[in-house]
Amino acid sequence: MNIDLPQSASAKRYLTIGIIILAVGVAIFSALSPRSPTVALEQLSFNQVKQGPLDIYVDSFGEFISREERLLTAPALGKVAEILIRPGTLVTPETVILRLLNPQLTQQVNQAKGTLKQRKAMQAAFEYEQTNARLNYLGRIEDLKAKLEKDELELSVNQRLLDLGTVSKIKLQRAQLAVKQSLSSLEFEQKKYAQFLEMQSYQLTQKQIEVQQQQDKLHLLEKQLAQMSITAGLSGTLQTLEVKLGQSVNLGQSIAKVGSINQLIAKLRLPQRQADQISLGASVIIDTKKGKIPAHISRIESLVTDGSVLAEAILAGPLTQNARPSLPITAKIFLEHKQKATYVKQSPGLRPNSKHNLFVQINEQQLIQREVIFGQLTHDKLLIKSGLNNQETIVANDMRDYQQFSTLAIN
Secondary structure, three states: OOOOHHHHHHHHHHHHHHHHHHHHHHHHHHHHOOOOOEEOHHHOOEEEOEEEEEEEEEEEEEEEEEOOEEEEEOOOOEEEEEEOOOOOOEEOOOOEEEEEEOHHHHHHHHHHHHHHHHHHHHHHHHHHHHHHHHHHHHHHHHHHHHHHHHHHHHHHHHHHHHHHOOOOHHHHHHHHHHHHHHHHHHHHHHHHHHHHHHHHHHHHHHHHHHHHHHHHHHHHHHHHHHOOEEEOOOOEEEEEEOOOOOOEEOOOOEEEEEEOOOOEEEEEEEEHHHHOOOOOOOEEEEEOOOOEEEEEEEEEEEEEEOOEEEEEEEEOOOOOOOOOOOOEEEEEEEEEEEEEEEEEEOOOOOOOOOEEEEEEEEEOOEEEEEEEEEEEEEOOEEEEEEOOOOOOEEEOOOOHHHOOOOEEEEO
8 A cells, every 4th residue: 555645745735825815815805896885874764665545746836827718809890999908817708808999980880870761761762752652552543443333234224114115225235245344354463453452561671671771781890899898797807918908900810718716727838758647536635835726638749848748627626815817837747546556655866667776674683785776756656666665674875885885784
């Protein structure tokens, strides 16, 4: 049996050298590695992660606008002669905002009045003439009736005399012919009278139409003249005034806009990334700084402007004391209900839909840094997508000075 003692001694020597080198390396690494700092417990505040049912709301902002608006336009050519109220003033439907002046329109009204009087006089004269014509026809008819009666009487006498043999037959025939002619003349005159009455009816209707047309024309002109005093037309406020004193305006030109103040709707700007998730009829909580008003989404536009989508919400509750058109508001719009949501109360520095490195308490003496991804913010609660579990506790303080450390000790 051969024993190689020198080789065994060499192996031990190498092993000893390796252990020494490892120990020196560990010592150097320990000396160079930063030690976990210690933070005082009383300087820390904590938030606990919770899990449970949660309604998800989207934050939005916007303003109140009038539910009823009326654009006031010029009823005719004119010049602004008087301005009675300015934007922001409360108005009723009868409130006169301004008055326009149009001398030509006033002249047209006077001319239309004169023409109407003339047409009515012509109608009265026509009716008088037609009455005389009817009387003339009736007089001729009565004359013919009298002649017919006379001829019939003459025929009756001749008939009796012929029976007595005291008159010739030819005289009787002449009497009969006279009756026939009188009867024919009467029937003809009666037909002419009937046609005259029908024609007279048409002519009278034409005259009445001419009078009515002139009456309507005068009414329209008088209405235009009355409308030269521009009234609000509804209760609310004068929102805009687009003309100045002495300015000339054209027919149909915009003059002012009036909006209601007791009937408002909310005009909201929805975040583009969440607008597609919001449905019509979604409930809304509107905050006016002096109270909250329930509402629901009634309209969502499809056009994206500056990263947001415009929507309108119908108010479903009483207005707050400060509610008025153009009042800035904030709103929370219902998105969905999560039966098992993981969330934490928002603290300074934590932003929705972002990634943060937070310190999580793993026991009474130690904190460990962990990457956490947050989702949406609903009310004051941040949804947790990843990085935290239910019942875990995070440090709510600003820990930016300790970001280079993976763990911290609690003193």
